[in-house]
Amino acid sequence: MTKLTASCLLATGLLVFTVGRSTSVVVADDAQSNVAAAATPAASELPAIRFARKDAAKLAERAKQLADAAGQAAAQFEVATKAVADAKAAVAVIDKTLADATAAIPLAEQAKVVADKSVTDVQEALKKTEAEKANDQEAINAAKTVVETAAKAAAEKTKQLVDLGEAKKKNETDKPIATKKVTDAEAALKPLADAKAAADKAAAEAQTAVQAAQKRLDAFIATLPKADPAVIRLVQKFTHTRPLLACRFDANADYVITGAQDNLVHRWDVFTGSHAEFAGHRSWVNALAMHPSTNLLVSGANEGQLIWWNVLDATPTAQRTVAAHQGYVRAVAISPDGQLVASAGNDKLVKVWNVADGSLVQTLTGHGSHVYNVGFHPSGKFIVSGDLKGVLKQWEVGTWKHVRDLDAGILTKYDPTFKADCGGIRSLDFSPDGKLLAAAGIADVTNAFAGVGVPTVALFDFETGTRTKVLKPKDNFQGTCWGVKFHPSGEFLVGAGGGGAGSLWFWKPDDEKSFFAFKLPTVAYDVTFHPDGLRLAVPLYDKTLVVYDLGPKVEVAAAPPAAK
Amino acid sequence: MRCTYACGSESHLSRRSFLEGAATGALSLAGFAGMTQVRAAEELASKQKQVVVFDLHGGVSQLETWDPKPNTDNGGPFEAIPTSVPGVYISELLPHSAKIMHHLALVRGVNTKEDDHGKGSYIMHTGHRQTPGFEYPYLGPAFSTLLTPAGSPLPGYIKVASGGNPREASFLGPRHAPVAIAGDKPPANLGLPDGVDAESDKRRREMRAKIGQRFVQGRRQAMTEAYNSSFDQAAALIARKDIFDFNTIPDAEQERYGKHDFGKHTLMARKLLENGITFVQVQHSNYDTHSENFNFHIEQLGEFDRTFATFVTDLADRGMLKHTLIIVLSEFGRTPKINHLQGRDHWSKAWSVAVGGCGIKGGAVVGKTNENGTAVIDREVNGGHLFHTYYRAVGLDPTKAFYHEGRPFHKADPATGPITEILA
Numbered sequence: 005m006t007k008l009t010a011s012c013l014l015a016t017g018l019l020v021f022t023v024g025r026s027t028s029v030v031v032a033d034d035a036q037s038n039v040a041a042a043a044t045p046a047a048s049e050l051p052a053i054r055f056a057r058k059d060a061a062k063l064a065e066r067a068k069q070l071a072d073a074a075g076q077a078a079a080q081f082e083v084a085t086k087a088v089a090d091a092k093a094a095v096a097v098i099d100k101t102l103a104d105a106t107a108a109i110p111l112a113e114q115a116k117v118v119a120d121k122s123v124t125d126v127q128e129a130l131k132k133t134e135a136e137k138a139n140d141q142e143a144i145n146a147a148k149t150v151v152e153t154a155a156k157a158a159a160e161k162t163k164q165l166v167d168l169g170e171a172k173k174k175n176e177t178d179k180p181i182a183t184k185k186v187t188d189a190e191a192a193l194k195p196l197a198d199a200k201a202a203a204d205k206a207a208a209e210a211q212t213a214v215q216a217a218q219k220r221l222d223a224f225i226a227t228l229p230k231a232d233p234a235v236i237r238l239v240q241k242f243t244h245t246r247p248l249l250a251c252r253f254d255a256n257a258d259y260v261i262t263g264a265q266d267n268l269v270h271r272w273d274v275f276t277g278s279h280a281e282f283a284g285h286r287s288w289v290n291a292l293a294m295h296p297s298t299n300l301l302v303s304g305a306n307e308g309q310l311i312w313w314n315v316l317d318a319t320p321t322a323q324r325t326v327a328a329h330q331g332y333v334r335a336v337a338i339s340p341d342g343q344l345v346a347s348a349g350n351d352k353l354v355k356v357w358n359v360a361d362g363s364l365v366q367t368l369t370g371h372g373s374h375v376y377n378v379g380f381h382p383s384g385k386f387i388v389s390g391d392l393k394g395v396l397k398q399w400e401v402g403t404w405k406h407v408r409d410l411d412a413g414i415l416t417k418y419d420p421t422f423k424a425d426c427g428g429i430r431s432l433d434f435s436p437d438g439k440l441l442a443a444a445g446i447a448d449v450t451n452a453f454a455g456v457g458v459p460t461v462a463l464f465d466f467e468t469g470t471r472t473k474v475l476k477p478k479d480n481f482q483g484t485c486w487g488v489k490f491h492p493s494g495e496f497l498v499g500a501g502g503g504g505a506g507s508l509w510f511w512k513p514d515d516e517k518s519f520f521a522f523k524l525p526t527v528a529y530d531v532t533f534h535p536d537g538l539r540l541a542v543p544l545y546d547k548t549l550v551v552y553d554l555g556p557k558v559e560v561a562a563a564p565p566a567a568k
Numbered sequence: 569m570r571c572t573y574a575c576g577s578e579s580h581l582s583r584r585s586f587l588e589g590a591a592t593g594a595l596s597l598a599g600f601a602g603m604t605q606v607r608a609a610e611e612l613a614s615k616q617k618q619v620v621v622f623d624l625h626g627g628v629s630q631l632e633t634w635d636p637k638p639n640t641d642n643g644g645p646f647e648a649i650p651t652s653v654p655g656v657y658i659s660e661l662l663p664h665s666a667k668i669m670h671h672l673a674l675v676r677g678v679n680t681k682e683d684d685h686g687k688g689s690y691i692m693h694t695g696h697r698q699t700p701g702f703e704y705p706y707l708g709p710a711f712s713t714l715l716t717p718a719g720s721p722l723p724g725y726i727k728v729a730s731g732g733n734p735r736e737a738s739f740l741g742p743r744h745a746p747v748a749i750a751g752d753k754p755p756a757n758l759g760l761p762d763g764v765d766a767e768s769d770k771r772r773r774e775m776r777a778k779i780g781q782r783f784v785q786g787r788r789q790a791m792t793e794a795y796n797s798s799f800d801q802a803a804a805l806i807a808r809k810d811i812f813d814f815n816t817i818p819d820a821e822q823e824r825y826g827k828h829d830f831g832k833h834t835l836m837a838r839k840l841l842e843n844g845i846t847f848v849q850v851q852h853s854n855y856d857t858h859s860e861n862f863n864f865h866i867e868q869l870g871e872f873d874r875t876f877a878t879f880v881t882d883l884a885d886r887g888m889l890k891h892t893l894i895i896v897l898s899e900f901g902r903t904p905k906i907n908h909l910q911g912r913d914h915w916s917k918a919w920s921v922a923v924g925g926c927g928i929k930g931g932a933v934v935g936k937t938n939e940n941g942t943a944v945i946d947r948e949v950n951g952g953h954l955f956h957t958y959y960r961a962v963g964l965d966p967t968k969a970f971y972h973e974g975r976p977f978h979k980a981d982p983a984t985g986p987i988t989e990i991l992a
Contacts, residue, residue, distance in 0.1 A: 306645040455859030
């Protein structure tokens with residue numbers, strides 16, 4: 005199956021991920037108040053602070069778990085250390101016994117010789133007495149008693165010698181077994197020592213991360229944080245084995261979800277790095293939508309299906325599978341009220357589904373080519389869909405009337421050599437106030453074979469339906485803008501994409517040239533903001549999912565300041 | 569490479585036969601034109617082998633057509649679907665072709681070792697790698713030479729929807745160079761000039777022929793023949809310009825083939841074959857999908873699939889498949905690895921060619937690539953093997969070389985042999 009690694013540089017601290025999620029919730033004392041706050045977040049609190057608080061609490065929770073784990077590792081190490089000592093002591097006892105027996109045997113042999121000689125002597129004496137004093141029965145009896153006593157003593161010495169021999173032999177047999185026990189115990193100790201070292205390191209790093217997160221929270225409370233593309237830096241990276249195509253955070257931003265070229269949806273825990281696969285699609289997963297208030301994730305893939313998932317499932321399983329389109333599902337969106345799912349496909353259709361039971365609410369017909377994207381207006385009153393030929397269609401939710409077309413024809417081109425259309429609405433997004441609509445893709449195509457053109461976002465005044473701006477990179481970049489998102493503040497937009505190289509572009513809605521661009525390791529196929537409004541996640545062709553931070557940098561001391 | 573007719577090659581004989589036929593001039597054309605389509609097809613079935621090549625220009629992806637590798641790192645987003653041949657799966661982008669797989673054979677182990685468009689194309693159309701000093705004739709001129717019946721008034725080789733290069737014929741001479749037509753439009757200027765009626769046109773051509781014959785005596789060579797044959801061919805084309813008239817085709821027919829250029833071109837190919845053209849090549853452009861491989865293959869194969877399957881079905885229904893060899897080729901395949909533009913690049917090391925019809929065992933699959941399509945692991949073949957197979961399929965001996973200026977030009981690389989597994 006898939007092979008995964010993860011690394012984390014959350015905030016400026018360090019976290020080392022371990023595989024698997026703990027179900028126990030243990031909270032560090034010093035983070036108690038923060039956890040309580042995170043559990044009941046003030047609705048009015050800025051998302052950046054709310055999530056900084058939650059980060060600190062989650063990291064504290066994790067630090068406590070890792071500290072516990074380090075404690076357990078230490079205990080196991082201690083037990084194993086004692087086992088080694090006991091085994092060594094047993095060997096020492098054997099050695100001592102063996103040495104004693106070895107030393108005693110010559111003495112016992114000597115004693116036996118003396119005793120045997122003594123028996124011989126007294127037997128001679130008895131014979132002499134019997135010969136010389138045949139009539140002196142008393143003397144004879146006395147001599148016999150002496151003989152018996154001597155024989156008994158000799159037997160005793162013989163037994164002592166045999167016993168010593170056997171004891172020596174037994175200890176000689178026992179010694180290798182006891183010695184092996186020492187070797188085994190020492191071998192068992194090594195991984196436990198390593199585990200202890202790793203657990204200690206993880207606990208220490210987690211503690212550093214907690215300090216960093218706390219410091220970040222404190223700094224945010226002191227000065228309200230603002231996203232600034234100029235300070236963008238990598239904070240997390242998840243590595244997979246296939247290129248990644250789409251991504252979303254869940255509402256609590258505990259997880260980042262991606263669709264990949266392996267036909268799976270992937271979920272990474274942003275705090276632990278643990279990973280889960282959502283299997284059910286039969287083709288590339290290009291489309292993801294998170295429900296605004298529940299744990300529902302709807303995914304769409306190129307085989308034409310939509311799948312409903314509980315994003316928090318420990319073992320994710322498809323809750324509902326809908327055969328939605330003939331050919332690719334290109335995009336999926338959930339209405340702001342959470343009641344409807346809209347999907348767009350290569351069958352030139354937009355379809356609207358009931359979130360609750362997956363039933364088809366409406367099929368919207370009218371597109372003349374593959375429908376590449378679909379989105380709900382923030383008011384929930386309209387759906388906008390965009391196709392390969394750059395046609396944006398506005399539909400009224402409920403009456404399902406086609407309201408009007410918006411012209412994003414700059415994002416498409418009929419290539420006379422291919423005799424095919426290229427381009428299309430790769431991404432679309434509304435400004436949070438609903439006044440602007442952004443549609444992204446490629447314009448000014450000079451070579452359809454090689455995808456040479458200019459990454460472009462067409463910006464529309466949604467009230468009048470007129471195209472107001474054409475946003476392009478300020479440098480001479482060639483490629484496609486695969487993803488566009490308004491920052492929650494509405495103050496700027498981010499585009500993600502690439503051609504030969506990958507890039508993020510940042511535009512102000514009233515300036516056609518990007519005010520900032522950031523080079524990516526390779527082409528990005530989507531972009532999504534973390535709900536804190538400070539971070540964003542980007543799925544890349546190079547099989548990694550990267551999270552960048554646009555929030556203020558918070559300096560963290562390497563060690564606590566010395567007491568004065 | 570100029571044709572001098574010093575060699576007594578098959579091309580010479582064929583040319584002589586042609587000239588004998590042509591000597592009677594345009595007078596003989598009416599008889600051929602008078603046949604009905606079905607009768608013409610039956611007539612052809614009894615005596616003539618024909619060939620149609622579908623050139624998927626730019627390099628079609630083997631993974632999105634004949635050799636899918638779903639659920640692998642290189643597989644792309646498409647699934648594999650079953651075909652009319654049990655156990656044989658092809659890409660879901662070819663649902664109609666899947667239904668006629670019993671008419672086709674797949675060669676999945678092609679390794680032509682040439683990733684350049686021009687050089688790759690040369691291998692696929694000549695069977696040989698480009699060699700300095702050797703201009704091998706293309707398959708079209710070769711089969712036009714070897715298969716066109718004596719006295720046929722029409723060109724032996726017509727290319728639909730792509731330019732015709734006289735160099736394709738090499739030493740076989742201009743008589744067998746491709747005549748190019750652009751889809752539903754006949755070759756240019758087939759109508760008579762204003763003020764010239766049919767009778768006066770006939771008289772002026774007869775006069776030209778007489779003067780020409782006098783000039784040719786004692787100095788016959790390819791250039792003079794080219795000059796003459798172009799007049800003969802033009803005359804034949806003018807007489808049969810109805811072949812190229814799309815207005816005679818019912819709308820329902822065009823609907824079946826698809827109302828797009830490739831549909832029209834393929835319908836034209838069928839018409840040309842029905843009218844006795846030996847070798848027809850249809851180009852479908854373009855598959856050079858370095859970017860957006862999957863989107864473009866949806867588009868292109870969406871056109872190709874239904875049209876091609878309709879064409880094969882029509883040939884089968886009309887009894888033409890028995891004598892018409894169908895070849896679906898490209899200049900190479902596409903890289904298994906999917907690039908950062910979701911494209912695939914040039915890949916000649918492991919790709920597929922589909923053939924069918926005349927002399928081919930329908931439903932056969934030969935050759936195998938590894939799990940993710942990067943290499944051939946069984947029955948590797950190259951252009952030489954393919955040419956041996958094409959020749960054998962139409963009943964010709966590929967080991968008998970063309971001779972030009974005393975030098976042998978092998979019809980197929982003698983170091984290789986036919987792919988007997990797919991020959992009927």
